[in-house]
Amino acid sequence: MVVGGGIAGMQAASDLAESGFFVYLITSDDSLGGRMARLDKTFPTNECSMCLLGPRMTGSLNESNINLLTRAKLTQLEGEAGNFTAVVERQPRYVDEARCTGCGLCADTCPIEVKDEFNGELSKRKAVYKQFPQAVPNKYAIDIENCIRCMKCTRVCSAGAIDHQQQSEILNINIGAVILAPGFESFNAQQLGEYGLGYYSNVVSNIQFERMLSSTGPTGGHIYRPSDGAVPKQVAFIQCVGSRDCRKGYGNEYCSAVCCMASVKEAIIIKEHKPETEIVIFYLDMRAFGKNFDRYVNRAVGQGIKLQRSLISSVKEDPITGNLSLSYCDKGQVLTEEFDMVVLGAGVQPPKSAGELAKAAGIELNQFGFAKTSYSNPVETTRAGVFAAGGFIGPRDIPETVVSGSAAAAAAAELLSAARGVSSREIKYPEEKILSSEQARVGVFVCCCGSNIAGVVDVSEVVKYASGLPGVAGAWKFTYSCSQESLQKLKEIIHEFHLNRIVVAACSIRTHLPLFRNALREAGLNQYYLEMANIRDQCSWVHRDYPEEATAKAKDLVAMAVGKVRHHRPLYLKPVQVVQKALVVGGGIAGITAALSLAEQDYQVYLIERQESLGGMLNQLYLPQDGIKPRELIEKKIHAVKSHPNIRVYKNAELINVSGRIGDFQSKIKVEKTTIELKHGVVVIAAGCREGNIKEYMYGEDKRVITRLEMEEFLSSGNNSLVKTVVFIQCAGSRQEGREYCSRTCCGQTVRQALALKELNEDVNIYVLYRDMRTYGFMESEYRRAREKGVIFVNYQPDSPPDLQGGYNGINIKVKDPSSRSNLELTADLVVLASPAVPAEGLDKLAGLLKIPVNEDGFLVETHAKLAPLDVPTPGVFICGSAHSPQNINEVIAQAKGAAARAAGVLSKSHLLAGGPVAKVNQEKCAACVTCVRLCPYGVPYIGSKNVAEISPVQCQGCGTCAGACPNKAITLEHYRSEQLIEKVRAMFNMEVARSE
Amino acid sequence: MSDFKPKIVAFCCYYCAYAAADVAGSLRVQYAPEVRLVEIPCSGRIDPVVILKTFEEGADGVYVAGCLEGDCHFLKGNIRARQRVNYVQKILGELGIDPERLAMYNLSGAQGGRFAQIANEFTEKIKKLGPSPLRGR
Incomplete structure (x- = not known):
């Protein structure tokens, strides 16, 4: 059971459902979405928050292994990990969810207006209302406290959905684990x-x-x-x-x-x-x-x-x-x-309900009222079998919230691995209509995306134009085509107008194609009878100052999509076997945590490490963090890895080659002088980071200048009797030209080191020269404690960094303090530089092997900065830890568990579906010239027993390089056949020609 | 010549060029509205016949945009695409069409700004070249 319908809860629920578990997703709200639904845009891409969230909410509602209960609260949790009975109290909506069509007539007639808390009380809503326009489920609800029972809504509702007599119900649900994700306030x-x-x-x-x-x-x-x-x-x-x-x-x-x-x-x-x-x-x-x-x-x-x-x-x-x-x-x-x-x-x-929920679930809260979790397992609460995710653990942004949702899913899946697949359900789609002989009847759906598209493009004009295009049976306008309501309507229109080809003119195929393909399947159409026109990201958003040209472009894009979709053929996917084993690259805390999680979920894991020992960066960290000693933690975990029957460790090992695809990779690893071949279904990259070189601040010139890692060692040796004044310099090599990022872990580490010094000798003078103290979250308390202990924090500006001169009595440091506008002169026995965290050596090569892009700073680039922080564009490959970006230990552990949950989503299945848009050989045309054999980047085509080229649809990656080069045009790339591309282009230029066909 | 609104077709690979166009969108980088994007899975899918047909239909300019060389999602598709573009440029020259009307670009999926810059640059170039001799045939 997942408690909370925000982004953390939805992520946890979908990862678990994907891994073969049945999930009750309960939320006290009327809709899914949580806090993210209130945000307008998300940085750094300034993408519309709702557009990201929409498909997630719809996906959670439609997932057959998720049972969504709104207006529901967990009131009691009896039993023990693996076998709980959850008591859930469901408040009445006073609107029958099964009957409500979301038409909104009830709200139109309702005479009562109250402040809308969803809009921060800046506007009014009715007593019968929908939380927000894109709410999922798209159902109304009555705020009974403000309802005067005038029954106007009951009379106007033709579906008979309004029921003022609805009573609350108590449900007793048998579950194995609970994830608490009620969010924050x-x-x-x-x-x-x-x-x-x-x-x-x-x-x-x-x-x-x-x-x-x-x-x-x-x-x-x-x-x-x-x-x-x-x-x-x-x-x-x-x-x-x-x-x-x-x-x-x-x-x-x-x-x-x-x-x-x-x-x-x-x-x-x-x-x-x-x-x-x-x-x-x-x-x-x-x-x-x-x-x-x-x-x-x-x-x-x-x-x-x-x-x-x-x-x-x-x-x-x-x-x-x-x-x-x-x-x-x-x-x-x-x-x-x-x-x-x-x-x-x-x-x-913390949410107001935190205390009540903690009591119901039997867990403890921390001193700030958030869920108490352990540093070494940030999703584990004080009660076994009860996990926490998202803002309930502490303040965090969207990607970290998503990560913790996945991590909690992994923790629950580890606990329940024996029950995997026992109660999950299969999705049943209606049987596909056989349409190949029918003429194309295209339906065009043009999205306004609120004002995202309609604010620039004249959508009505595009709809009018589309309805006149050849082959088009009708065109419709949607405010939000991805909303639950619109998808339902789309399916109804398909039936009503006997549509057999669909064009959705909205946003990007990168985010929304799966959603609309699914809608087609549900309507009994082959999912490949769809084409999207991107009139938002590639039109309205980028031609804001030219509405006329943007409208003209949108019309062309729609015409082109219609031109292509008319020539679409149905394509079918075939099940192919999954090798239910994982390859984890990197034996630091990230790789070890991911490997252990997968092993506990009962998958076999190959763990490879370049160095001769496991442990990575944690081997060099001595000071306890939140009471946990990194070295002890890693030693314990290394022992667990070594003794786990499901994990095979290769040290001094390097990945040198990867081929195959999601579910069936073949890798070559070099272990000292031998090469070993491994077969696995997924790859988890946990290659970590390292301390970067520093050229500034006399590092390497004077032995009294050391890095923060060297300081960890210095502190562990206890030999600090000679030190009277210590100066820490933050951002040494970070946040500057060529390395424009924050190394994230240094401010917290400096504060820890300063406190450790004070503990050893209260009289030591400590100065921290900083640009911004980034002791975010609960680390703030440590920062405050350091100031109370007399550590002096001095701000410096990047244009006047501290100036160091070596001297006999110590290192003389000059720094300009902007607040007092005076020049400060210090003499230090020891200078500690907050050295930068940079990508591990060879990360670029590894990224190249797996086709993962790297960013300007050399870190791996995830599929989506907000909602897919652990996925990469290459299917079946996941990332975690400091190879993603510099992170603290607890954050790395969360990511590693999260990546394990994402990987388990693949490994839990015995088969994946393959095929679809792949290359196909017309054997009659093939002259066995071997052009395709020569050119295929993956070496898939071969000349078979019939003396013609053969291409396996399972292995084909679908790039079409062979189709583009085949001299006799014997090879076609399905879905992107030349005829389809040419028709797409033709539709834009010559509607007359097309009409006369 | 200033009212000449060229029609330009950009064959963009899904993994880089199409993604970069989306990034340009999310960053709201504004660019010339004359470019019409055709998505293909990999620039390596492009074939000479499709490019020539596009000109025949009336395009004033065509470009193929793929991943950065060495970073192709499908390893080497973009290298093949460049070879084919070079080949078609020769044919265009023989047909009396300025080979400059066809170009190959490479960019990464994160380079929204670069996508806009390419669209602007190429549109400017085609505006200078004027309508294609095949247009409105």
């Missing part, structure tokens, strides 16, 4: 009266602001001042509202970890709307610690967004203009500036 910034939220109308919270930016939000995606509807010209963001605040009752001590990037994103989006807007972000430390975050912040600065390091103590309103003035300190001066609007970067806190 925003800090209520009204608690901080000095910022004026709730008093001054032009002060809004970040969540309210996200809703304003959303095209389905209260202002339709436009930014207006709540007081007078004017477009704001000057906007201020105030960070750390309710975070990093030690005063009782004024917020939380920890850092909320997500607000810095959220505000930067919101600022960039304002700039997209109105480039002339002046924006200032008032912050304490810019905590852009994640993958590609610093680049994103630099982009914001490049766009003219001002970052001002200053704590704002209060906001004052001019009662006449509604403008807000802020006073802040810069270069020793107190300045006052006026803004039209202020956005509060309110932090996150």
